[in-house]
Amino acid sequence: MASGVPVRIDIADKHFGATPLFEDLKLEIPAGEVLALIGPSGVGKSTLLRMVAGIDTDFTGTVEVDGKSPEKAPLPGFVFQDPRLLPWETATGNLRVVNPELSVEEAHKLLREMGLEGYEDALPGELSGGMQRRVALARSLAVAPGLLILDEPFVSIDRKLVRELSALIGEVIESYGPTVILVSHEPEDAARLADRVILLDGRPAQVAEDRRIEAPRGSRDDAAIRAETARIAGEETE
Numbered sequence: 001m002a003s004g005v006p007v008r009i010d011i012a013d014k015h016f017g018a019t020p021l022f023e024d025l026k027l028e029i030p031a032g033e034v035l036a037l038i039g040p041s042g043v044g045k046s047t048l049l050r051m052v053a054g055i056d057t058d059f060t061g062t063v064e065v066d067g068k069s070p071e072k073a074p075l076p077g078f079v080f081q082d083p084r085l086l087p088w089e090t091a092t093g094n095l096r097v098v099n100p101e102l103s104v105e106e107a108h109k110l111l112r113e114m115g116l117e118g119y120e121d122a123l124p125g126e127l128s129g130g131m132q133r134r135v136a137l138a139r140s141l142a143v144a145p146g147l148l149i150l151d152e153p154f155v156s157i158d159r160k161l162v163r164e165l166s167a168l169i170g171e172v173i174e175s176y177g178p179t180v181i182l183v184s185h186e187p188e189d190a191a192r193l194a195d196r197v198i199l200l201d202g203r204p205a206q207v208a209e210d211r212r213i214e215a216p217r218g219s220r221d222d223a224a225i226r227a228e229t230a231r232i233a234g235e236e237t238e
């Protein structure tokens, strides 16, 4: 697995029709940082993720992932709001679709790390919702990403499963060390996982807040997470 790569965002102009989404937006994300991107609905968080992933190239300015434009950089790992697995491929097959060079053994190892031993040959329809999300997480790691993009990976699942998946993502971050951009509407996710929180606000969107979370990622106790959750929730509603 590649270790984290730096990301540099310098967007001169991004708009949809007459709506200016970003003008002169600059962000630097150092290698290995876990950045939580927060902000009101519609501010442009998902659009920014798509621009960083090279899916949306319709803008002026530059985005660099490890010094290259996103289209030329190695594929990032991307976890979407829903698992988006191919229903006709097994769990193993879904991993190998995004990286055909991944061996069956390597795919099985990733699935095992996500707690899916024994389900390697299961089709998505035979797996629970939580298991499908774990396959999607394994799939994001199948490209050995230097950059992992998480776009509301915990949306519309119950809180217990959120805890479980969030802990799993925390372990993935610790053991693989990718640079991470996380978008989540749950302040607690950022409070648990992130090193830094950026609040986007306004139209065009500006960086309204940019700060580090003081307690180091690995050593936050429940009280620190609760305090940080409250702080982030306050920033989001200001």
Ligand SMILES: Nc1ncnc2c1ncn2[C@@H]1O[C@H](COP(=O)(O)OP(=O)(O)OP(=O)(O)O)[C@@H](O)[C@H]1O
Pocket: 016, 021, 039, 040, 041, 042, 043, 044, 045, 046, 047, 048
């Ligand atoms: N393909 C598109 N064509 C036109 N407008 C779009 C397109 N994609 C997004 N938009 C608009 O751009 C704005 C930003 O959308 P985006 O999904 O990036 O916001 P967001 O911050 O991720 O919102 P949410 O938190 O609700 O997911 C919204 O007003 C949305 O309607």
